[in-house]
Amino acid sequence: MNRHFWQTSPKKFLFPFFLLFVFLLSGCWDRKEINDIALIRAAGIDKKQDGKLEITVLLYVPKVSGGSEQGMEGGGGGSMQTLIRSAQGKTFAEAMSILQEKISRQIFWGHCEVFIFDEAIAKEGIAEHIDLFLRMPEFRERSQLFISKQKAQKILSLISPLERDIAEVVRELGEQKLGMTVTTKDFAEMLVSEAGDTAVPWIKILPPIEGQEKKQTIAYITGTAIFKRDKMVGKIDDSVTRGLLWLRDEIKYAVITVTPKDEKGYVSMNLLRANSKIIPKIKNEKWEVILEAEAEDDIIQNTTNLDVTNPRVVKSLEHQLNVQLAKRVNETLKEVQKDMKADVFGFADAFHREYPEIWKKEKDRWHVIFPNVEVTVAAKIKIRRQGMNSVLPQFPKKEVKEE
Template sequence: MLVVAAFLLTGCWDRIEINDRAIVLGMAVDRDPRGGFLLTLSVADPARFPRPGQPGGALQPGQKPVSYVQGSGRTLAEALSLMQESEPRRFFFGHLKVVLIGEQVARQGIGPALDFLVREPQPRPEVMMAVTPGPAGSLLMQATPPLESLPSEALRELIRLRLGMVVPLYRLVRALYEEGIEAVVPRVELVPMVDDGLRVKGWRVNGVGVFRGDRLVGWLDDGQTRGLMWLRGEVQRGTLTVDIDGSPVSLRLLRARSQLRPVVEGDRVVMEVRVVTEDDLVDNPAGLDLTSPAAIRDIERRAAEAIIKRAEVARTIAQQQLRTDILGFGDAVRRRAPAAWARLGPAWAEIFPRVEVRYDVRVFLRRPGLATASPGRSR
């Protein structure tokens, strides 16, 4: 038994030493001039990491402990194979954090690019996806955001703040397969920043890219994306500022719940959007008397109107301009009225722009803060 176990329980026959791995942290996918894929990889560079006993680290401001590798191929796998011919370490994607897709690839269709990611066992399903206006490789190589040592880690953490849409790989693939809802992907760009007095470029998540099938068809900015998130029930944190008699008042979101309830009458579909939020009042420069129930109700009413206004902007763009169901109306019909969806689903592209929407938004101001009046206005 011991002799047989010795053959069955060997554990290191396929080991790869860490010194033989090139740990890929970020990936950018573009098109090359010949119509193939141009792949850019951000690889951890151990030689540039600060070593113990080096005060302040070995890097200067604006430098990051990563190297970049580029290569082209008809497929991503072919590009990686050709890139591997000139790299002494084997690429390892187990720590891949973000995948940036260039606009040209996105407009032609992201399906071929995603095919490699869902078949290759190393990339994790939770890897963050993003789309960029213009080439993605140049953005990946130019980013040197402060605070974080690794640019790819900085972008992943920025997306995970949940101030905008969060779309990991598994969720994007599911949106491409499911009926009744189209995909959206965070839009990423570079913005100027300052690191220890030097001008550098950092990340900014600015809206989303809107897809029809696997093709990019348009963009939503920050405000429009927040309206989309209210409709899809994906708002988890953020600040809402409303005007009260010409002065701003800011609320911080505690909790939010959104529901889509379809009402189907023949070919007529009415979508009831129900939103309930609980908020804190965090800024009262208007000096409102927060001990007054009437003032609280006024703030709640205006906040509800602001949510409806944002949602209406996103709905109008999706239904009338882009004509793609990123709102999830079809998905709501499919889940809540499967018999109606069996009849309406094949023609949903024509029915979706005619869907009517009714809003029921309720805002509850739970905590107005410790101060009942704004400083300097109490007398």
């Protein structure tokens, strides 16, 4: 009888379960329509004279494609419009609350890709702001951080002639790895490292082309802000930043130009791939670091009369590349290690991994040990390709002179 029941009435048996599942479904009770939210693309934090913080946000305003409206208090074109709004408060959270009062739609931070801090805020410390970004689930851990001497509000008001908005410009420049790329998560990880010192890319407004409006330009990466813990203590330029990237194994893009010995003209080489690692050594109570750097380059321009297909010429150029790399790293060490005494290279973590017992005893003295750590650069750069032509047609072939 039971068998007959299962064969003839399966629908009657399962129906109560399906009915129960319907009541358990959540539905769309908490949905947020695009027409009801304001999408923030970038945010800036400035210090006011009265001590308050000023938060400036770049909002995405969707418009009908081909519409005649052209942005409001911001810039843009086509279907992408931007809107700039600011609010002040004693804390970032308070300024956020006041900002919401000025916007008819609910603010949504999930699309914010860029945070810009002005120099005054950076010198006071930005850890409390990073704490907010990490605590609130709406903020993205992959948002990129930047520091600028110019007010963040002024930067966010720029009208990009190429990208859809200034947030896209700054984000794309960061992704190109021309300098350091630091996200909210990266900054927090550096802050809780053994040394606790940090670094953030520095941006500056590019002067507009003559004849263009002042706002029709972009901000670009031009160096790195160096922090002791979360407080900015100095800035290094692009050249010194290259050495920093080598020490951190973050070098991705570089064009290096050298002047061969006793020659007129230059040879420019493009970096194909590179990797580096720091090897800590403690011997007779002396703390040392060896930087092992390897790279492969292509020759992309030769304005000399040297035949770059000649192995002796290539060997000489490789030697010059190795010397130039060591020089650049030493410049970085002088400014950051000796002058600023900020361990943004990861030396402390390297010693902790290699010598855990010694590190446990000496870590409280790291601020004394670090400036005196000796660094040796062991570079090995190879030239892989010389291009289609070995020399320019009007130049006779010539071998390099012996060193």
